[in-house]
Amino acid sequence: MFAPPRVWWRPLDRLERTWLLLAFAWCLVLFAMMPIWLAFGRHNVPATAYRVSPAQFRQRVEEFAQKYQVGVEKGIPIVEPPPGDVYLLARQWQWYPILKLKKGQSYRLHISSIDVQHGFSIQPLNLNLQILPEYVQVATITPLESGEFSIVCNEFCYLGHHVMVGRILVTD
Numbered sequence: 271m272f273a274p275p276r277v278w279w280r281p282l283d284r285l286e287r288t289w290l291l292l293a294f295a296w297c298l299v300l301f302a303m304m305p306i307w308l309a310f311g312r313h314n315v316p317a318t319a320y321r322v323s324p325a326q327f328r329q330r331v332e333e334f335a336q337k338y339q340v341g342v343e344k345g346i347p348i349v350e351p352p353p354g355d356v357y358l359l360a361r362q363w364q365w366y367p368i369l370k371l372k373k374g375q376s377y378r379l380h381i382s383s384i385d386v387q388h389g390f391s392i393q394p395l396n397l398n399l400q401i402l403p404e405y406v407q408v409a410t411i412t413p414l415e416s417g418e419f420s421i422v423c424n425e426f427c428y429l430g431h432h433v434m435v436g437r438i439l440v441t442d
């Protein structure tokens with residue numbers, strides 16, 4: 271049987287040992303960061319979820335959009351609700367409606383899909399939520415800057431995925 275020479279069984283020299291220890295210590299730091307960041311990281315989205323049927327959610331969003339509609343753009347209503355509960359619906363391939371929010375006010379944003387899985391991602395901020403049919407994600411958001419924010423779908427949802435762009439307008 272062929273056995274390669276056992277050169278790697280030589281004791282570690284100082285440099286090698288130092289690098290191994292450094293790498294191991296860094297592994298421990300990264301390992302500890304997982305629970306630490308989960309508890310203290312400011313990236314956590316304060317989101318809860320509840321169940322709803324796609325038909326019910328669609329009806330709720332339609333009523334919401336009609337009640338607070340202030341305009342329309344390319345067939346999608348622009349909706350300016352008071353602070354509180356606001357709704358956003360994802361479907362192939364649009365975000366509905368366009369939300370117009372006030373800077374510094376808090377909103378409970380209810381988001382769900384009525385067909386397949388989508389991904390909610392606000393640009394240029396880095397807020398991401400997984401959007402599934404039959405589940406509503408509720409994220410409490412307080413816009414801190416005015417301007418126009420794009421919502422892109424970051425979960426491939428078939429042919430029109432790349433054109434699935436929505437908007438949130440934040441005014442002073």
Ligand SMILES: [Cu+2]
Pocket residue numbers: 387388389423424425426427431434
């Ligand atoms: Cu999508």
